[in-house]
Structure formats: structure tokens, C-alpha cells
Amino acid sequence: MKKCMLLLILGLASYATFISLKQNDFESESYDVRIINGFSNNSSLPLIIWCESEYGGDIGGRALQERDDFSWSVKSGLWKTPLFFCTIKWDGKRKKFEAFRETRDRYRCEKYRQCFWLVKEDGFYFSSDEIAWRKDFSWT
Template sequence: MGNLKSVALPLLLAVSIIHLPFSESIWFVNYHIHVTNDLPLLNSPPGKPNLFLHCKSKNKDIGDRPMVKGQDYTWDTKINFFQTTLFFCNARWEGRKRRSFDAFVAYRDERRCVMHHQSCMWSVREDGIYFSKDNATWFNEYPW
């Protein structure tokens, strides 16, 4: 009986993946996460970083990124089998504010980010961190 269980789960998984159209199977979708520095310069000279971003998941550290105004921090991910993929970021606006936010959460973003070429777009602004699924409509999801 134990051998039947060890065969049944992989077989069920294979059948479910084959049954789904390729574009609908979340395990094949590559999601693009973009975080853009849209903060005002204020007292920072042009060309000097005014935003410091550190993004990571449980298994992958994307690293620290000093960002100048208008710069985009981008990485790709796929959703894992258990749909628990999570990337979070710590944003520090030089000399002003700090905020942590979830840049990609599988159960939250698998549907909403697929609308615009599988992109999850974030914009760090003076009053918070905004999300857009279409690069046209923005929502302040993480106020400072």
C-alpha cells in the first residue's frame, strides 16, 4: 500500500499539469517584479541614491540596492509547488522613513500580476509604496 501512495501523488500531479493549458499552469509562469524609485529628490543631489532597497525570499537574497530617482530594481520568480513563494523588501528613504513590504506573495499575486505580462509593479513614493498590475492604475498599498 505504501508503494501505491508514492506513485499516486506524482501521477496525479503529472496528469493535472498536462490537463491544464500551458499558459494556465502557474508552475510555468515567470513573474517579473519591478520596484521603481519615484521619490522626490528634496535635499539629495541628482545622481546620488536616496532610496536603499533590500529584497529577499526564504531561499534567495536579491541583495541591497542603492537607487537613484527613476531607477528600477527588477527580478524574476516562479511560484513553487506549494504556492508559498514570498519576496519581501525593506525600503529606506535616506534620512526620512523606513518600510517593509511584500513585493510578491504567490496566493495574492498569481492572478493580479498576470494581467500585464506577468509583471508586479511597485513605485516607492513620498506618501508610500504603490502597486500596479497594469502600469496605469496605482494603489498605495503600504503607506509610510
């Protein structure tokens, strides 16, 4: 009898937890990731970019001239925690960085679900609105 009561209580607790989850918790959310060449004068030397997901999904790359961009959409949700890496090369410099990490970016990109990177001579700048830019890290 005690065992049946315990199973009933555990079942009710599990059900209460399940119904308290929002429907959004089971649906995927979409984020737009965009990397922009923000160099002031490199028209003769493009910014080379190549991106891939943690799970081996190659999303490709491009040679970006001034103000060109490379972008893609990311789906996340309860069962997915996406992570995308990009390698950027320019004039002998090379940097691999996390362009989108769901555990980090769901908070800072949440309002518009947009994550922007502006790559400049002195480093990599982040914004969720393309207005307020914050330097996240340098090339080295």
C-alpha cells in the same frame, strides 16, 4: 472483494483528478517584479532597497536615485509558493514589505505577469501595467 473494489474506485478517482489538471499546473510561471523610485526630488538622498526570499535567498539591493529601479524574476508553480520581502529606507524612514507573495500576486499580476511598485513620499503604489497605480500602503 469490497476492499479491491474500493481501491479500484479510489485509483480511478485519483487518475481522473490527475488528468484534469492542466499542463501549466506542473510548469513554473515566471513573474517580473520591479520596484521604482518614484520620489519627485531626492537626487541627493537615494532610496535604499534590499530584498530577499522567504527561504533565505538574498537577491541583493541597491541605492536608487530618481526613476531608478530594482527588478528580478520570480518562478512559481504547483510546488512553489514564493514570497519576497524588501526593506526600503529613506531619510530616517524604514519599511519592510512583501514585494511578491504568490498567493496574492498571481491574480493581480496575471495578465502581463508583471508586478510593479512605485515608492513615493506618501507611500507604496502597485500596478500590473505601469499605467493604473493604486496606493497599497503608507510608510507608517
